[in-house]
Amino acid sequence: MPSKPSPLNSCRSGGCTLTGALSVTTSVVDSATIIHGPAGCAHHNFSLLHATGLDNDRITSLNLFSSGMLEPEVIFGGEDALERAIRRAVRGDYSVVYVLSACIADTIGDDVPAVCRKDWGVPVIPVPTAGFLGGSFQDGVNNALVSIAGTLTGTAERKNGICANIIGEKNLEFEVEENFNEVSRLLSLLGITINVRFIHCAGTGELASLGGATLNVLRDEGMGSLGDLLNRKYGTRAVPAFPAGLSGTLRFLQSAGEIAGTDAVESIAGETGAQASLLEDFSDIAGSSIRFDPVFPGLTDDCSVSEVIERLGLEISLEGVRVPAPLSPPVGTAGVRRLLHRWRRALHA
Amino acid sequence: MKQIALYGKGGIGKSTTSANLSAALSLQGCDVLQIGCDPKRDSTRMLMHGSFIPTVMDLVRERGDANLRKEDIVHTGFNGIRCVEAGGPEPGVGCAGRGIIAAFQLLEKFGALKGDIIVYDVLGDVVCGGFAMPMREGYAQEIYLVTSGELMSLYAANNICKAIKRLSLRAMSTCRLGGVICNARDTPREEELVAEFAKRVNSTLVQYIPRDRIVQLAEMNKQTVMEFAPDSPQAERYRQLAACVTKNTRLSIPTPLEIDALEALALEFM
Numbered sequence A: 001m002p003s004k005p006s007p008l009n010s011c012r013s014g015g016c017t018l019t020g021a022l023s024v025t026t027s028v029v030d031s032a033t034i035i036h037g038p039a040g041c042a043h044h045n046f047s048l049l050h051a052t053g054l055d056n057d058r059i060t061s062l063n064l065f066s067s068g069m070l071e072p073e074v075i076f077g078g079e080d081a082l083e084r085a086i087r088r089a090v091r092g093d094y095s096v097v098y099v100l101s102a103c104i105a106d107t108i109g110d111d112v113p114a115v116c117r118k119d120w121g122v123p124v125i126p127v128p129t130a131g132f133l134g135g136s137f138q139d140g141v142n143n144a145l146v147s148i149a150g151t152l153t154g155t156a157e158r159k160n161g162i163c164a165n166i167i168g169e170k171n172l173e174f175e176v177e178e179n180f181n182e183v184s185r186l187l188s189l190l191g192i193t194i195n196v197r198f199i200h201c202a203g204t205g206e207l208a209s210l211g212g213a214t215l216n217v218l219r220d221e222g223m224g225s226l227g228d229l230l231n232r233k234y235g236t237r238a239v240p241a242f243p244a245g246l247s248g249t250l251r252f253l254q255s256a257g258e259i260a261g262t263d264a265v266e267s268i269a270g271e272t273g274a275q276a277s278l279l280e281d282f283s284d285i286a287g288s289s290i291r292f293d294p295v296f297p298g299l300t301d302d303c304s305v306s307e308v309i310e311r312l313g314l315e316i317s318l319e320g321v322r323v324p325a326p327l328s329p330p331v332g333t334a335g336v337r338r339l340l341h342r343w344r345r346a347l348h349a
Numbered sequence B: 001m002k003q004i005a006l007y008g009k010g011g012i013g014k015s016t017t018s019a020n021l022s023a024a025l026s027l028q029g030c031d032v033l034q035i036g037c038d039p040k041r042d043s044t045r046m047l048m049h050g051s052f053i054p055t056v057m058d059l060v061r062e063r064g065d066a067n068l069r070k071e072d073i074v075h076t077g078f079n080g081i082r083c084v085e086a087g088g089p090e091p092g093v094g095c096a097g098r099g100i101i102a103a104f105q106l107l108e109k110f111g112a113l114k115g116d117i118i119v120y121d122v123l124g125d126v127v128c129g130g131f132a133m134p135m136r137e138g139y140a141q142e143i144y145l146v147t148s149g150e151l152m153s154l155y156a157a158n159n160i161c162k163a164i165k166r167l168s169l170r171a172m173s174t175c176r177l178g179g180v181i182c183n184a185r186d187t188p189r190e191e192e193l194v195a196e197f198a199k200r201v202n203s204t205l206v207q208y209i210p211r212d213r214i215v216q217l218a219e220m221n222k223q224t225v226m227e228f229a230p231d232s233p234q235a236e237r238y239r240q241l242a243a244c245v246t247k248n249t250r251l252s253i254p255t256p257l258e259i260d261a262l263e264a265l266a267l268e269f270m
């Protein structure tokens, strides 16, 4: 963990649907992605993902193609250019090719799904995107997950033992691994193992076993429709979001236990004790006066954050010491611990 | 150099009127350039004695714009009139409006936009910014609406008034409404109705052109009326139109009608 988490290196979600969808499709390790649009749309998104990867100490190598639309494609239609790009992509050794579209391709009405439906030898899957025209970063993420889930051919045969899929991790978020580890730890308290990370660095072979899990864990509430889709397709129920804050973590154990059909009483008791000793560990800052640093905007009125403030008896005041507001609710007990470490550093600085 | 544009509903007679107007202007001694801005690409056909000249967009598609010369896109027709067809994509794909913009850029590059008068013959439903290109700065300053007394045709003309009004409010804009041309469909009290429409949109009826079989006869002989039957009464009408356009100074910012007002107007003349 770096000593100075800043919004700059954890928030890359201001882009268009392309950035969001790419953060998903490029996580399928044996896939290629085509952006049907001007070369610049592929270039900028590549740069953005690459820079984000570097900030998070990861080297991003993207199997990214562009149909390279120019003015003639805008005037006469870009479907031929898309076909050429698909032909190039399928020559590579990829198990699947995803096709995203930039604003201009949809503006002029190119029929991307129709081109993808031709027989290309490998699955060529269109993801509804349409650049900024098609919505936000998060729409791109959701549409990519829905498109990919909708085209998986694996069965819904359950695996032995209780296991969970992790759905819709925020691959560009700085603490993506820490958050995953925390959710895994909490699930393991209930005896639940991980089936598939849908989608974080997974191959198409792994994705095909998506239907084998006992339950799904969605990254956040915004993915409800994806949860519904998976429930219809595989009959797998979902925990609606990652655990947020202290009591949120206990509720998470409760609902995961319910869906998995395991008794959560013991693990909730254990985690309650762990949370008490966490707060004990931070008794040195209890009762301090703080305020949120206006330089780095984040969540200031989220109930998971207010709860931490209340439990430690912290006081928010204009004269308080500036502490960073978290960008998203702290995930699990471990997320709260990291948050408090940051605040302690600010208070002792 | 004078630049004018004829706009109107599809099939109303823009190309017929444009070609005969160009021919009449040319016979008066003007150096004329006619540019068809409609993917239908038949604007200059009668001036070219029935042949469809290659369109700018066809040539761009086949050869790429780097390999084009001015001679490839500008063709000389009846009485030395220079003819250009902008063309467009295949129906149902791409963006025809962007095609018009690209064609204009090429014409600019070749310095082809010259002469005593340029006549732009433009698709009437100004569906997007591309088809408003001929109205923009540096191009047609005078717009003529071609309409009959039919409601749908007046409706299209009224929409074009909206586009002219919008554009004329921009700084530097020189685009104005030059007048209304009635190309008759023989509806009741047609001339009166179109004249009244013109008045209500703050303009005038500049020419009434009767519906005449001579137009079809000339067409079958692959000629304009001006060439095929220069002594006919119809040819005289086109000459009158040419004279009118040449000396027209009454340019206005139109006042388009609300749809209800337009329907009420049409009803008055039923």
Ligand SMILES: Nc1ncnc2c1ncn2[C@@H]1O[C@H](COP(=O)(O)OP(=O)(O)O)[C@@H](O)[C@H]1O
Pocket (backbone or CB within 6 Å): B008, B009, B010, B011, B012, B013, B014, B015, B016, B017, B183, B184, B209, B210, B211, B212, B213, B215, B216, B219
């Ligand atoms: N004044 C007229 N009298 C008789 N027929 C006409 C007249 N004007 C146009 N037409 C006919 O109407 C048809 C459509 O005209 P055209 O000029 O091609 O319309 P547009 O360019 O507006 O689509 C042509 O076939 C032409 O013969």
Ligand SMILES: [Mg+2]
Pocket (backbone or CB within 6 Å): B014, B015, B016, B038, B040, B042, B043, B121
């Ligand atoms: Mg025409």
